[in-house]
Amino acid sequence: MDGTHSRQPMASALHRRPRRTEALIQVLLGLSGLITVLVTLGIVYELARGAWDFFRHPLWEETHRSLAAPVGPATPRFLLPTEGRELPEGSVLRVGDELVRVVAVEGETLVVERGIQGTGPAPHPAGTPLLLQSRVSVWAFLTGREWIPQLGRFGVLPLLTATLMVSLIAMAVALPLGLGIAIYLSEYASPRMRHLLKPLLEVLTGVPTVVYGYFALTWVTPGLRRLLGADTVGVYNMASAGLVVGVLVIPLVSSMSEDALRAVPDSLREAAYALGATRLETALQVVVPAAFSGLTAAFIVAISRAIGETMIVALAAGAGPRLTLNPFQAAETLTGHIVRISGGDLSYDSIDYRSIFALGLVLFTLTLGLNLLSQRVVAHFREEYR
Amino acid sequence: MNRSPAFAPNLSSRHRKGLIGLALFQLATLSSVVALMALLYTLVDHAFGYAAIEYQVYPGDLGMDIYRLDDLPPETLAQVLAEYLPPQVYRSLDQDRPLAGRPGPELAALVIQRVFQPKVVRTWSLTESLLQRERIAAQARAELPYAEVRFVDWINARFLSRPQSSDPLRAGVRTAILGSLWLMAIALFTGLPLGVSAAIYLEEYADRGHWFHRLVQANIHNLAGVPSIIYGILGLAVFVRGLAPITSGAIFGPAGATVNGRTLLSGGMTLGLLVLPLVIINTQEAIRAVPASLREAAYGLGATRWQVVWHHVLPVALPGIMTGTILALSRALGETAPLVVVGASTFITFDPSGPFDRFTALPIQIYQWTARPQDVFRNLAAAASITLLVLLLLLNSTAVYIRYRARQGR
Numbered sequence: 001m002d003g004t005h006s007r008q009p010m011a012s013a014l015h016r017r018p019r020r021t022e023a024l025i026q027v028l029l030g031l032s033g034l035i036t037v038l039v040t041l042g043i044v045y046e047l048a049r050g051a052w053d054f055f056r057h058p059l060w061e062e063t064h065r066s067l068a069a070p071v072g073p074a075t076p077r078f079l080l081p082t083e084g085r086e087l088p089e090g091s092v093l094r095v096g097d098e099l100v101r102v103v104a105v106e107g108e109t110l111v112v113e114r115g116i117q118g119t120g121p122a123p124h125p126a127g128t129p130l131l132l133q134s135r136v137s138v139w140a141f142l143t144g145r146e147w148i149p150q151l152g153r154f155g156v157l158p159l160l161t162a163t164l165m166v167s168l169i170a171m172a173v174a175l176p177l178g179l180g181i182a183i184y185l186s187e188y189a190s191p192r193m194r195h196l197l198k199p200l201l202e203v204l205t206g207v208p209t210v211v212y213g214y215f216a217l218t219w220v221t222p223g224l225r226r227l228l229g230a231d232t233v234g235v236y237n238m239a240s241a242g243l244v245v246g247v248l249v250i251p252l253v254s255s256m257s258e259d260a261l262r263a264v265p266d267s268l269r270e271a272a273y274a275l276g277a278t279r280l281e282t283a284l285q286v287v288v289p290a291a292f293s294g295l296t297a298a299f300i301v302a303i304s305r306a307i308g309e310t311m312i313v314a315l316a317a318g319a320g321p322r323l324t325l326n327p328f329q330a331a332e333t334l335t336g337h338i339v340r341i342s343g344g345d346l347s348y349d350s351i352d353y354r355s356i357f358a359l360g361l362v363l364f365t366l367t368l369g370l371n372l373l374s375q376r377v378v379a380h381f382r383e384e385y386r
Numbered sequence: 387m388n389r390s391p392a393f394a395p396n397l398s399s400r401h402r403k404g405l406i407g408l409a410l411f412q413l414a415t416l417s418s419v420v421a422l423m424a425l426l427y428t429l430v431d432h433a434f435g436y437a438a439i440e441y442q443v444y445p446g447d448l449g450m451d452i453y454r455l456d457d458l459p460p461e462t463l464a465q466v467l468a469e470y471l472p473p474q475v476y477r478s479l480d481q482d483r484p485l486a487g488r489p490g491p492e493l494a495a496l497v498i499q500r501v502f503q504p505k506v507v508r509t510w511s512l513t514e515s516l517l518q519r520e521r522i523a524a525q526a527r528a529e530l531p532y533a534e535v536r537f538v539d540w541i542n543a544r545f546l547s548r549p550q551s552s553d554p555l556r557a558g559v560r561t562a563i564l565g566s567l568w569l570m571a572i573a574l575f576t577g578l579p580l581g582v583s584a585a586i587y588l589e590e591y592a593d594r595g596h597w598f599h600r601l602v603q604a605n606i607h608n609l610a611g612v613p614s615i616i617y618g619i620l621g622l623a624v625f626v627r628g629l630a631p632i633t634s635g636a637i638f639g640p641a642g643a644t645v646n647g648r649t650l651l652s653g654g655m656t657l658g659l660l661v662l663p664l665v666i667i668n669t670q671e672a673i674r675a676v677p678a679s680l681r682e683a684a685y686g687l688g689a690t691r692w693q694v695v696w697h698h699v700l701p702v703a704l705p706g707i708m709t710g711t712i713l714a715l716s717r718a719l720g721e722t723a724p725l726v727v728v729g730a731s732t733f734i735t736f737d738p739s740g741p742f743d744r745f746t747a748l749p750i751q752i753y754q755w756t757a758r759p760q761d762v763f764r765n766l767a768a769a770a771s772i773t774l775l776v777l778l779l780l781l782n783s784t785a786v787y788i789r790y791r792a793r794q795g796r
Contacts, residue, residue, distance in 0.1 A: 032581075033587045197415060208721070211771045
């Protein structure tokens with residue numbers, strides 16, 4: 001049945017007329033489907049545009065050089081003291097409000113093109129400092145080992161390693177526990193037990209992450225400090241954040257894994273029992289390998305969730321990016337950094353504002369890639385049993 | 387059972403392994419329960435307990451209790467102000483508005499702020515307060531001789547009804563709760579119509595094999611996996627900055643407008659987009675659960691597609707849609723990161739009056755109190771967390787109740 005009208009003449013009472021309202025409703029409903037696609041496109045567009053701004057926007061670096069003599073509005077030659085930073089040909093300098101391009105360097109004199117990029121030539125007194133234009137290069141962003149916005153250093157590695165470290169700790173918790181729960185629920189537990197445990201796990205999912213963050217900071221961190229010594233474990237540390245993120249994703253791992261385990265046909269279990277295998281042997285050597293791709297998908301989704309988790313790391317992992325592999329030290333993750341710098345009335349013209357988008361793009365790419373990968377794995381998994 | 391000799395020797399060890407395996411799986415299950423218990427314990431442990439409070443003027447000396455000041459007649463309070471305030475301060479307050487004519491609660495607040503000036507110097511957890519009362523008393527006598535040690539319930543009716551304050555003894559979550567309710571209402575108005583119509587389109591109209599259907603469906607599943615903070619960035623770029631004239635309320639006249647787009651409207655719409663995939667997925671499931679025979683009967687009687695959807699499919703799917711929407715809203719209620727990025731305000735003491743107001747929300751309040759270095763704000767954060775969990779519990783129970791009623795009716 002569709003809205004188009006048939007050309008066959010029928011009894012006039014039953015003749016299908018074109019229905020305008022019906023067609024309009026269909027278009028409106030289709031539009032709301034389209035809007036969901038626009039949300040994704042909006043995310044991609046805004047992140048890409050913001051990141052483009054971040055990489056294109058000029059930064060002004062100190063050259064430690066200033067004009068040795070006053071210059072008029074038309075002089076193409078600047079007299080400079082020799083010490084200070086090297087000024088390469090073709091680079092753009094800022095003198096007062098004016099931008100100039102370096103044409104040649106002849107000893108102490110600088111030959112420049114005056115008033116470029118929409119600025120007008122103007123006289124400048126002696127002692128006006130020269131600032132060198134630079135940009136954040138994508139390469140420096142991806143490989144830089146320091147994130148110090150004040151010094152113009154934007155290397156994403158410290159944030160990325162902290163994110164991965166927290167996710168790794170989280171998975172070390174969630175993977176064995178989540179899988180253990182899934183095996184217990186699907187292979188051992190009585191229906192009554194399942195009825196009791198499933199809502200409990202749902203409660204764990206329902207607790208807001210900010211409350212988990214509070215828990216990490218006021219219970220897990222002091223516990224770790226008491227256990228391992230206050231000298232080893234910092235007040236803010238990645239281990240505590242990672243453990244609690246792990247607890248947060250346990251229900252996700254367990255419910256997805258349980259679905260995968262239950263999808264394994266009973267004939268496989270029965271065959272194993274008939275061969276004399278114990279319950280554990282059936283579970284570990286027959287059911288788990290058979291559900292392997294489903295389990296893998298569950299872990300991948302859980303990693304993606306752990307990478308995107310924000311409030312726990314913002315509260316418990318500490319402020320300030322740091323490149324360290326010691327889980328008991330404080331280090332800021334991608335998400336933690338975004339939340340910290342975006343609090344308050346952040347100016348739209350600041351480098352912090354623009355960096356949010358570049359970092360968001362990294363985060364989005366990571367999580368989307370993992371989610372797509374898990375869908376691939378699930379599609380593969382479905383093929384096995386149908 | 388026939389045990390052949392070749393089979394028997396390792397049978398007991400295999401059974402033992404089986405038992406160990408079962409024990410490990412049970413332990414894993416138990417550990418998640420323990421984690422949940424530890425979390426709840428931590429919250430309750432910090433929401434009650436002894437606190438050491440230092441005063442400029444000790445209320446006991448005047449035979450007063452700072453929590454019972456509202457019960458006193460205004461004249462007594464005005465008298466206290468006259469007696470204890472420096473004369474010039476008293477005169478300037480009186481010139482502002484005659485103190486004798488001011489209402490009791492306002493005078494009580496003045497007495498606390500200007501005369502008693504309570505300051506919480508230390509707090510103890512509930513466990514300590516219950517088990518080590520003597521040690522706390524001894525410690526307080528030795529280290530804090532001028533402090534009054536009293537049992538404080540950080541979560542109580544006053545906490546729920548008072549606005550935010552920098553004084554931990556007077557701070558409350560009223561503005562935050564109202565902010566959260568506003569945000570949820572706006573999220574509902576954004577997410578529900580859009581989500582339900584998209585779901586109807588996908589389930590009842592679209593051709594399953596068509597590329598557009600597959601695109602929308604795959605897209606929704608990907609959106610559900612996007613970290614919430616990314617939605618915050620989207621909201622910041624589109625609602626706060628891009629649509630600033632609308633979200634700040636400026637196009638509706640300067641009265642009541644905010645200077646920028648960091649308003650309830652932006653926050654609510656961001657949350658609306660965040661829950662959109664959840665609403666769609668839940669609604670799709672509810673619609674899918676409607677038996678096909680119902681549709682076929684309606685079509686058989688000559689109903690149009692929209693008549694089938696509106697008169698037959700939606701009424702049957704409604705409890706499922708409501709349950710799914712409430713669950714999606716409870717996700718919105720707990721979200722913090724996108725609101726921080728969209729620009730929730732740090733300190734708001736007035737109730738929100740419209741969608742163009744600056745905003746705070748319950749999770750934002752918890753975040754800010756937890757992030758403060760002073761211990762006393764941790765107690766407030768625990769109290770606010772319990773408030774949030776109770777609100778979530780109410781929402782979820784409503785959803786469970788609707789589901790239960792729907793099953794009963796069937």
